[in-house]
Amino acid sequence: MNLQIEKNEVLRRTEEAIEKMGITRLSSRPPHYLSGGEKRRVVIADIIAMRPEIFIFDEPEASLDPENMEVLENVLESIGNEGKTILMSTHDMDFALKWADRAIVFSEGEIIADDATEKIFANDELLKRAGLKKPMIYQIMDAVGYTERLPKNIDELKTLLKEKLNEK
Numbered sequence: 001m002n003l004q005i006e007k008n009e010v011l012r013r014t015e016e017a018i019e020k021m022g023i024t025r026l027s028s029r030p031p032h033y034l035s036g037g038e039k040r041r042v043v044i045a046d047i048i049a050m051r052p053e054i055f056i057f058d059e060p061e062a063s064l065d066p067e068n069m070e071v072l073e074n075v076l077e078s079i080g081n082e083g084k085t086i087l088m089s090t091h092d093m094d095f096a097l098k099w100a101d102r103a104i105v106f107s108e109g110e111i112i113a114d115d116a117t118e119k120i121f122a123n124d125e126l127l128k129r130a131g132l133k134k135p136m137i138y139q140i141m142d143a144v145g146y147t148e149r150l151p152k153n154i155d156e157l158k159t160l161l162k163e164k165l166n167e168k
Contacts, residue, residue, distance in 0.1 A: 003050060017045040017049040020048060020075065021042075022041070022071055023045060037064050040064065044075060048079075053085065057086065060088060088100065097121055097137065098153045102116060107131070113126050113130075118150060121138050122138070146164075
């Protein structure tokens with residue numbers, strides 16, 4: 001309503017966003033009876049209903065249980081598939097690797113790197129300087145001595161391992 005959108009359009013968008021976030025069952029509950037993850041889903045639905053071109057999230061995965069994390073990941077994928085831009089701040093390197101094509105790394109208020117996510121996480125010196133840990137998948141690949149092609153998520157890791165096993 002604050003965006004000066006007609007009431008019927010607001011209601012339609014709200015219903016679409018509620019369905020997209022899978023929170024239809026929450027629509028009659030007062031906010032103070034919602035869990036942290038449920039509140040986060042309501043806030044994201046609110047943003048989706050406004051249909052911005054750019055979505056900005058600050059630690060969206062923080063404190064989410066596995067169910068709410070899966071919903072968030074599905075929504076991020078859906079937003080990305082719609083061609084929308086997603087900006088996200090996070091300290092979760094596994095999450096960043098999985099969802100970001102590009103990473104900007106800050107240290108002491110300065111940008112110290114801006115590159116493809118895979119390149120950022122392959123740079124041990126940069127990660128040390130920024131006080132960041134490698135994503136778990138990269139740590140596993142380092143431990144087995146494989147650095148040719150690094151996976152971004154568990155599915156890519158499974159595929160890579162199957163390929164390697166079939167080579168033998």
